[in-house]
Amino acid sequence: MTTSQARAARADEVPSAPPPAPATRQEVEAARSDPKQANILYHDWEASTYDEKWSISYDERCIDYARDRFALVAGRDGWPYATALELGCGTGFFSLNLVSGGVIARDGLAVTDISPGMVEVAVRNAKSLGLDVEGRVADAERLPFDDDSFDLVVGHAVLHHIPDLDTTVREILRVLKPGGRFVFAGEPTRHGDFLARRLSRLTWWATTNVTRLPGLRGLRKPQHDLDASSEAAALEAVVDLHTFPPADLVALGERNGAVDVRVETEELTASWFGWPTRTFEAAVRTEKLPVRYFFAAFHTWQRLAWMDENVWRHVVPQGLFYNALISGRKPADQKPAAGRKPGGPA
Numbered sequence: 001m002t003t004s005q006a007r008a009a010r011a012d013e014v015p016s017a018p019p020p021a022p023a024t025r026q027e028v029e030a031a032r033s034d035p036k037q038a039n040i041l042y043h044d045w046e047a048s049t050y051d052e053k054w055s056i057s058y059d060e061r062c063i064d065y066a067r068d069r070f071a072l073v074a075g076r077d078g079w080p081y082a083t084a085l086e087l088g089c090g091t092g093f094f095s096l097n098l099v100s101g102g103v104i105a106r107d108g109l110a111v112t113d114i115s116p117g118m119v120e121v122a123v124r125n126a127k128s129l130g131l132d133v134e135g136r137v138a139d140a141e142r143l144p145f146d147d148d149s150f151d152l153v154v155g156h157a158v159l160h161h162i163p164d165l166d167t168t169v170r171e172i173l174r175v176l177k178p179g180g181r182f183v184f185a186g187e188p189t190r191h192g193d194f195l196a197r198r199l200s201r202l203t204w205w206a207t208t209n210v211t212r213l214p215g216l217r218g219l220r221k222p223q224h225d226l227d228a229s230s231e232a233a234a235l236e237a238v239v240d241l242h243t244f245p246p247a248d249l250v251a252l253g254e255r256n257g258a259v260d261v262r263v264e265t266e267e268l269t270a271s272w273f274g275w276p277t278r279t280f281e282a283a284v285r286t287e288k289l290p291v292r293y294f295f296a297a298f299h300t301w302q303r304l305a306w307m308d309e310n311v312w313r314h315v316v317p318q319g320l321f322y323n324a325l326i327s328g329r330k331p332a333d334q335k336p337a338a339g340r341k342p343g344g345p346a
């Protein structure tokens, strides 16, 4: 995801977690045919290194990034939301930065994820920011909260991992208070993802071959690290279930009872640059790269993102951009017909 460039900063304030428990070969094989199990395995595995891998931080840059994404698709009315729930919170990147950015009240946040390892890190990150956040392990398709509990439900880069999105949207509307809002950002569009994956594969192939050449061998990662990355990428392919034409996201919200549904997209040339860059960095020994490389990469990404937002957005069709954001509301005067109490059948 090219948002890594946007949130690029080292997470110095995050205490180090214990090393991830290695998954057995049997677990990995079983997970290949069970996307939820694959999500738990893959994200538990990633939890302790996730902030570093994606350059997630809890400072001004990521606060601005999260707050601006929210404002782009949902505006600035109603801040701070008194009570909020995050689905697929990971290490807390989106909601913790929304709290710091004044979008969510400091004492009103609950975070959930299907991966216990992620919930543990998110709660630890919240503590390091002085926040008292409730963390629960929960599948987004079956939320362990009462009807009408929250003013806001948010998520970042999570919808594309969830098998049954209709059930999930109905669950979101069930736990929202009447008139409450949902905001999901960082979802891959169909065209954007198609191109990004091809660019990444090409970059991986080129980098792993070029670094065999004399003179560039010093950049090459040890073979077992490259093999581990390939194994992780194979599991990543199992956990990535959906890509979205923007109109499909609108239809998803509306057919399940949401109102005021709106979709925005962003990152065109920034994603063409960002994905190969991230892939290149995954394939080489980054400690051998000069510091100016990282500055140059980040500033290039920023300039391209600026062009995307201020120029290309006005002339290029929405579906060609990489990142989709969706927001909508639960009707103020009605509850969704297919709601359920927590613990009941999904």
Ligand SMILES: C[S@@+](CC[C@H](N)C(=O)[O-])C[C@H]1O[C@@H](n2cnc3c(N)ncnc32)[C@H](O)[C@@H]1O
Binding pocket: 036, 039, 040, 043, 087, 088, 089, 090, 091, 092, 093, 094, 112, 113, 114, 115, 118, 138, 139, 140, 141, 155, 156, 157, 158, 161, 162, 163, 186
């Ligand atoms: C790509 S990560 C994004 C994490 C975080 N939101 C961020 O942007 O950094 C997707 C997260 O969704 C979680 N997830 C996947 N399937 C889920 C489900 N069915 N219910 C809840 N969380 C899920 C994963 O465990 C993972 O932490």
